[in-house]
Amino acid sequence: MGYPHPSHAKETPVLSKYFGDAGARTFEGWVKRGGYEGLKKALGMSREQIIEEVKASGLRGRGGAGFPTGMKWSFMAKEVVKPHYLVCNADESEPGTFKDREIIRWTPHQLLEGCAIAAHAIGAERIYVYIRGEFTPEHRILTAAVEDAYKNGALGANVFGSGRRIDAVVHRGAGAYICGEETAMMNSIEGKRGNPRIKPPFPAVAGLWACPTTINNVETLSAVPHILMRGSEWYKGLCLSNPKSTGTKLISVCGHVQKPGNYEITMGTPMKELIYDMCGGMRPGRSLKAVIPGGSSVPIMTAAEIEDCPMDYEGIVAKGSMLGSGGMIVMDDSTDMVYQVMRLARFYAHESCAQCTQCREGTAWTTKILERILAGKGKPEDIELLLDLADNMTGKTICVLSDSCAAPVVSAIKKFRGEFDAYLSRMKRPATVGA
Amino acid sequence: MTDLVSVTIDGMTVQVPKGTSIIEAAKQAGVLVPHYCYHPSLPSPAVCRMCLVEVEKAPKLMPACVTTVMDGQVVHTDSEQARKARTGVLEFLLINHPLDCPICDQAGECELQDYTFQEGRDSTRYGDYAKRYNPVEDFGPDVLYVANRCILCTRCVRFMDDVARQPVLNVSERGDRAYIGIDEGQLLDHAWAGNVVDLCPVGSLISKDFLHKARAWDLDKSASVCTGCSQGCNVMIDTRDNTVVRLRPRPNLDVNRHFICDHGRMNYRWMNRGDRIEAPLLREGSRHVASDWAPALVRLGELAAKGGKAVVLASGNASLEALGMVKALLKSSTATLAVQLPMAESEEPLGGVPNLALRRERAANGDGARLLGYSTDWQAAVKAASAADLVILLDVTLTDAEAALVGGAMAVVVLGTLLGQELPAAQLILPVTTVAEEHGVFVNRDLRVQRYQQARTAPGLARPAWWIASEAGRLEPSTAAEAFALVANLVPALAGLTYGDLGLTGRVVRAAVPSPQGA
Numbered sequence: 001m002g003y004p005h006p007s008h009a010k011e012t013p014v015l016s017k018y019f020g021d022a023g024a025r026t027f028e029g030w031v032k033r034g035g036y037e038g039l040k041k042a043l044g045m046s047r048e049q050i051i052e053e054v055k056a057s058g059l060r061g062r063g064g065a066g067f068p069t070g071m072k073w074s075f076m077a078k079e080v081v082k083p084h085y086l087v088c089n090a091d092e093s094e095p096g097t098f099k100d101r102e103i104i105r106w107t108p109h110q111l112l113e114g115c116a117i118a119a120h121a122i123g124a125e126r127i128y129v130y131i132r133g134e135f136t137p138e139h140r141i142l143t144a145a146v147e148d149a150y151k152n153g154a155l156g157a158n159v160f161g162s163g164r165r166i167d168a169v170v171h172r173g174a175g176a177y178i179c180g181e182e183t184a185m186m187n188s189i190e191g192k193r194g195n196p197r198i199k200p201p202f203p204a205v206a207g208l209w210a211c212p213t214t215i216n217n218v219e220t221l222s223a224v225p226h227i228l229m230r231g232s233e234w235y236k237g238l239c240l241s242n243p244k245s246t247g248t249k250l251i252s253v254c255g256h257v258q259k260p261g262n263y264e265i266t267m268g269t270p271m272k273e274l275i276y277d278m279c280g281g282m283r284p285g286r287s288l289k290a291v292i293p294g295g296s297s298v299p300i301m302t303a304a305e306i307e308d309c310p311m312d313y314e315g316i317v318a319k320g321s322m323l324g325s326g327g328m329i330v331m332d333d334s335t336d337m338v339y340q341v342m343r344l345a346r347f348y349a350h351e352s353c354a355q356c357t358q359c360r361e362g363t364a365w366t367t368k369i370l371e372r373i374l375a376g377k378g379k380p381e382d383i384e385l386l387l388d389l390a391d392n393m394t395g396k397t398i399c400v401l402s403d404s405c406a407a408p409v410v411s412a413i414k415k416f417r418g419e420f421d422a423y424l425s426r427m428k429r430p431a432t433v434g435a
Numbered sequence: 436m437t438d439l440v441s442v443t444i445d446g447m448t449v450q451v452p453k454g455t456s457i458i459e460a461a462k463q464a465g466v467l468v469p470h471y472c473y474h475p476s477l478p479s480p481a482v483c484r485m486c487l488v489e490v491e492k493a494p495k496l497m498p499a500c501v502t503t504v505m506d507g508q509v510v511h512t513d514s515e516q517a518r519k520a521r522t523g524v525l526e527f528l529l530i531n532h533p534l535d536c537p538i539c540d541q542a543g544e545c546e547l548q549d550y551t552f553q554e555g556r557d558s559t560r561y562g563d564y565a566k567r568y569n570p571v572e573d574f575g576p577d578v579l580y581v582a583n584r585c586i587l588c589t590r591c592v593r594f595m596d597d598v599a600r601q602p603v604l605n606v607s608e609r610g611d612r613a614y615i616g617i618d619e620g621q622l623l624d625h626a627w628a629g630n631v632v633d634l635c636p637v638g639s640l641i642s643k644d645f646l647h648k649a650r651a652w653d654l655d656k657s658a659s660v661c662t663g664c665s666q667g668c669n670v671m672i673d674t675r676d677n678t679v680v681r682l683r684p685r686p687n688l689d690v691n692r693h694f695i696c697d698h699g700r701m702n703y704r705w706m707n708r709g710d711r712i713e714a715p716l717l718r719e720g721s722r723h724v725a726s727d728w729a730p731a732l733v734r735l736g737e738l739a740a741k742g743g744k745a746v747v748l749a750s751g752n753a754s755l756e757a758l759g760m761v762k763a764l765l766k767s768s769t770a771t772l773a774v775q776l777p778m779a780e781s782e783e784p785l786g787g788v789p790n791l792a793l794r795r796e797r798a799a800n801g802d803g804a805r806l807l808g809y810s811t812d813w814q815a816a817v818k819a820a821s822a823a824d825l826v827i828l829l830d831v832t833l834t835d836a837e838a839a840l841v842g843g844a845m846a847v848v849v850l851g852t853l854l855g856q857e858l859p860a861a862q863l864i865l866p867v868t869t870v871a872e873e874h875g876v877f878v879n880r881d882l883r884v885q886r887y888q889q890a891r892t893a894p895g896l897a898r899p900a901w902w903i904a905s906e907a908g909r910l911e912p913s914t915a916a917e918a919f920a921l922v923a924n925l926v927p928a929l930a931g932l933t934y935g936d937l938g939l940t941g942r943v944v945r946a947a948v949p950s951p952q953g954a
Contacts, residue, residue, distance in 0.1 A: 176609070178609075193605070193606065198480070198481050198498075198501055349610050349611065350609070350610055351609065351610070352609060352610040352611070353609055353610075354587060354606060354608070354609050354610055354611070354612075354613035355480070355482040355587075356482055356483075356484050357482070357483055357484050357485070357524050357527045357528055357586070357587075358484055358523065358524065358527055360527075360587065360610060360611050360613065361527035361528070361530055361531065361611055362527055363610065363611075364610060364611035365527070365530060365561070365611075368564055372562075379562075385560055389523075391523075392519075392520070392523030392524075392526075392527070395495045395496070396484055396487060396495070396496060396520055396523075397484060398481065398482070
């Protein structure tokens with residue numbers, strides 16, 4: 001539902017059904033709402049059966065990359081030789097994204113149930129939930145839920161009397177965006193500096209403590225109990241456009257819409273419907289200028305590009321951007337695109353882990369150039385320079401943070417060139433860039 | 436037999452063992468892929484992104500340091516894409532790198548200079564922003580960290596973590612604010628810490644000992660072997676105008692890989708000492724008179740030809756040639772040969788490299804002496820010297836008590852380097868060269884026979900000890916190579932070996948030698 005707004009008729013509330021319902025937070029409350037039935041069912045199934053069911057549902061990673069979840073699980077060794085681990089990525093830090101926080105805040109047991117099913121499916125006995133450090137109340141809620149789950153046998157040495165051991169550890173991050181990258185997260189859990197690792201080896205081969213590891217996003221794992229309870233056919237049926245994108249997706253809409261919030265849509269819902277119907281459209285007297293559809297790391301879309309764009313993995317890619325994490329930033333005609341892009345670049349410059357040269361130096365330099373343009377001190381050749389730096393920063397580093405900084409810069413220059421030129425030609429008064 | 440794979444790099448096809456990285460395979464093909472963070476003796480983090488190369492069929496450029504070769508792979512290190520990526524990295528590295536090359540110790544041997552010269556941009560696009568500033572930090576006994584020059588390759592951090600295994604360095608801060616930090620309250624005081632200076636590809640970690648001492652391009656370099664202990668680490672002696680200014684490790688994967696310990700590194704100032712014996716001194720009555728070599732060699736020849744009981748008291752850093760030729764000189768005597776081997780309390784191992792340590796036996800040629808029949812029972816030999824017909828001292832400094840005992844001999848000949856080694860009672864005091872002033876061979880604790888080369892000219896009339904013995908005894912050798920060949924034939928394990936067989940990295944021989952004293 002479009003929390004904090006009441007559910008819109010065009011939404012499909014599955015994960016978000018109990019947002020705002022504090023009663024769903026407790027173990028008892030969650031069971032009353034049909035919770036933990038999925039886990040009980042899963043415990044009666046074999047690893048392969050669960051993986052097949054999830055594969056058949058078409059569920060894809062909701063953290064941003066959209067990798068098929070069932071396939072990811074099937075990469076884990078059949079024989080458990082070294083311990084297997086499940087890591088739940090709750091380090092939601094992508095600017096514009098705030099869906100996982102709501103899942104944890106209102107339905108922590110929904111997440112824990114999904115975690116336990118996934119752990120069972122990949123042969124793991126231990127779950128690490130890596131929660132963003134700034135999520136203080138959510139951390140408290142999740143920790144209480146874990147205790148509650150242990151007390152009621154949903155976690156522990158003998159989950160619901162099945163003989164299966166599943167433990168959960170809540171690990172709190174320390175505020176670094178990069179720790180949301182899966183290999184950096186593993187380093188962070190191990191107590192090391194949160195630097196992304198070189199792949200290969202992939203986590204399914206050598207992840208946490210060099211053991212086979214699966215990392216899934218909060219939203220992905222939270223969808224799993226529903227798939228087991230209602231079947232893969234039902235989930236697959238939640239599709240309005242491309243059959244490769246199934247189920248529901250939480251979209252965190254922020255920016256210049258009348259009703260920002262978390263909207264749970266069926267995959268393939270037209271983007272216009274989301275913005276104009278569910279979110280109530282633009283503020284009075286304003287018109288849509290640009291949309292960042294999937295968190296700050298994806299290319300910016302223009303108003304024209306969203307005209308007939310379905311909200312699913314393929315639909316947005318066809319328009320030159322990505323569904324990403326579903327963090328949608330809507331900007332109206334009052335927006336200064338140069339300023340917005342500078343803010344994004346500044347974020348990435350601050351969060352670069354400093355390993356790779358292009359990222360460490362490139363993000364900071366890009367920010368400086370954008371600040372200079374805004375301050376009215378830009379040079380005509382700055383545009384070419386920004387594009388060339390972006391090229392040098394794309395596809396050349398260990399992780400994609402550097403690419404994520406370059407993507408919005410390139411797309412903004414390509415689509416809103418006039419705004420850059422206005423500063424460069426001194427047609428526009430310099431802006432205050434702050435610090 | 437390891438599996439070989441065939442890979443084509445810049446048009447040259449080479450066969451390399453399976454699992455080889457592209458960067459190492461490229462060396463086989465005669466191609467040096469520019470790099471900063473990669474080092475063959477450290478784990479590869481692939482962070483500098485300088486070694487990105489184009490691999491056919493790969494979707495993007497691959498880091499050559501961590502990408503292993505595959506059979507039939509075709510690699511282009513100099514394609515337009517690869518070159519642009521490198522030029523891009525160089526530009527990124529330079530935007531925050533100070534232009535203080537004129538006062539930087541690394542200038543002339545700086546990889547940032549080299550690659551920028553090779554393929555960097557010819558002008559900056561950075562504009563007039565101030566560069567990142569961090570103050571210079573004193574990391575410990577010999578190491579300064581000039582943060583402004585740092586390119587964050589993290590070689591130093593990895594050396595301390597994985598090789599020295601004393602993890603005191605770290606990357607502090609993030610983004611372009613990052614710098615190398617040292618843990619609170621810690622010092623870079625590991626016995627092998629000085630290697631971080633050599634590992635640093637730029638002038639960020641520098642040696643206080645070498646600070647502003649000489650420009651790299653003014654140095655002459657000579658391959659040598661460290662005299663600090665019996666490990667026999669391969670070193671380079673760097674000289675400027677005949678003065679030794681520093682020792683650096685010379686790679687030898689079987690002995691010291693790319694490292695030397697700080698004890699060895701700092702063990703060079705004595706090579707420049709001015710208080711040297713510079714001319715042969717012959718005793719005339721109660722005093723010594725300087726002379727030319729000819730009368731001195733004649734007198735030594737006469738003393739040696741007399742036969743009787745002879746004692747040689749030699750330094751553990753005397754060359755195999757010197758020890759062997761002195762032995763050959765005394766062939767008509769009953770000779771007691773002894774070598775002085777200082778022993779330290781403990782070893783200082785380098786944890787990450789097997790069989791590499793600063794050894795207790797603090798001399799380079801203990802095993803060479805043992806192979807030639809030299810005893811390590813110094814006290815017994817000194818006692819025997821008091822009743823000997825001839826005592827030859829080879830570059831040793833005796834205590835007063837030892838000198839008194841030696842004074843009881845019929846004749847004493849001092850082959851010495853330093854003033855203070857000469858004895859009033861000596862018949863002859865002859866100036867000899869140090870390890871830095873001669874060609875020679877040491878045998879390390881693993882019986883690796885290794886050559887060292889002359890790095891500076893000897894003062895005055897000083898000559899190699901082997902030459903003195905050879906001339907006095909009218910023996911054949913007139914070059915170090917000939918002396919080695921003669922001496923090698925005195926030892927069954929070395930028989931037939933020549934300088935040519937030893938190469939730059941030495942040769943291990945098999946022989947039974949008495950175990951080192953107290954080890």
